[in-house]
Amino acid sequence: MKYLELAIPPLPSLLTVGHAVWLPGNCHFKRSFDVYDVILVKRGAMYMQEDGTEYAVNGGQLLVLEPGKTHAGSAPCTEETEVYWVHFKHPKALRSLDAAEIPWSAVLPQGHDSDTSPSDQTMYLPKYGDVPIGRLQPLLNQMVQMHMQLSVEHSLQLQTLFCELLKALQTEAKARPGSRASELARETVSYLQKHWTQPFHSKNMEESLHFQFDHLTRCMKKYTGMTPLQYVQYLRISHAVTLLEQTTLSVQEIAERVGIPSVSYFGRLFRERIGISPGQYRNQRQYQL
Known part of the structure; x- marks a missing residue:
């Protein structure tokens, strides 16, 4: 199955949600608009096309129509068809990829209280x-029920x-079998998260x-x-940042706690990742607080 990769933030914003039963002979009209249109078929079948690509969306299936593309019914329903639809606003997808290629283990920067974005x-x-x-x-x-009776009281709950x-829907993607390489990457990350305070040895891995x-x-x-x-260095420096912010331990003590006994090497790694020395970082944080 192909998956659309969407950039966040911002989170997608719900526009409308609905439910209907289409009768035999009903056919989706042609349009192109700047929103995502998610079609979920409970029973029956809908026949759609998007920029010339045809889809038969049967019971138990989903189709996501993308913003800026032209979609329309490619054929009328041949049986009673129960459908849910969800429209939401969001920038166009970054790319399309297979479930096995989703980089679940990709490392994301950890936020700190000094961040502004x-x-x-x-x-x-x-x-x-x-x-x-x-x-x-x-x-x-x-x-659907909440949307039909929408009020200020429930607007945030509906978005939630x-x-x-x-x-x-994303959890379903993660449950699908990944490639052996992606699984091995996840196993490696898990191993390193358990052993990052210990000396790094490739043979042990x-x-x-x-x-x-x-x-x-x-x-x-x-x-x-x-x-x-x-x-490993990323984990060590991230933990060191927390210790500099939340403790009065010396730089030497922090270096040892995160598994880097050489304070000079620790200082070099810290400057490479953070941009300033550990001492300068602590002084700046104390001044900001």
């Missing part, structure tokens, strides 16, 4: 295929339910994960953007 992140939405309509239906019914729907270090490195680089050593 969020880091770039991504979410994933199925383009076309099977979805668990039975499990989604209670949520969809709640959204929409995010729950997006989360459920090979013995625990049963793959050569070069292969582990290639897989992790592809799906996280970092080598194993770079990821």
Whole structure:
């Protein structure tokens, strides 16, 4: 199944949600507008086309029509068809990719209380295929009912339910079997998260994960953007930032706590990632507080 990669923030914004039963002979009209149109078929079948590509959306399937593309019914319904639709506003997808290629282990910057803007992140939405309509239906019914009786009191709750729907659809993507390389990247990340305070030894990784270090490195680089050593250094410096902000430990003590006994090497790594020395960072944070 193909998935659309959407940049967040901002989060997608719900515009409308609805439910209907289409009779035989009904056919979707032609249009092109600047929103996403999510069609979920509970039973029956809808026949759609988007920029010339045809889709038969059967019961238990979903189709996401993208903004700026022209879509229309490619044929009328041949049987009674029960449909939910969700329209939402969001920038165009960054790309389309297979479920196995989604970089679940990609490392994202950790936010700090000095940040003034969020880091770039991504979410994933199925383009076309099977979805668990039975499990989604209670949520969809709640959204439809709330939309029909919408008030200021419930507007935020409706947007929250929409995010729950997006989360459920993404969870389905994560549950699908990934490539062996992506799974190995996740196993490597998990190993490093458990052992980052210990001295870094490639042989220990090979013995625990049963793959050569070069292969582990290639897989992790592809799906996280970092080598194993770079990821360990990332974890160490991230933890050091927290200790500088929340404790009075000396720089030497912090370096030792995060697994870097050489304070000069720790200082160099910290400057490379943060841009200033540990002492300068602590002084700036104390001044800001």
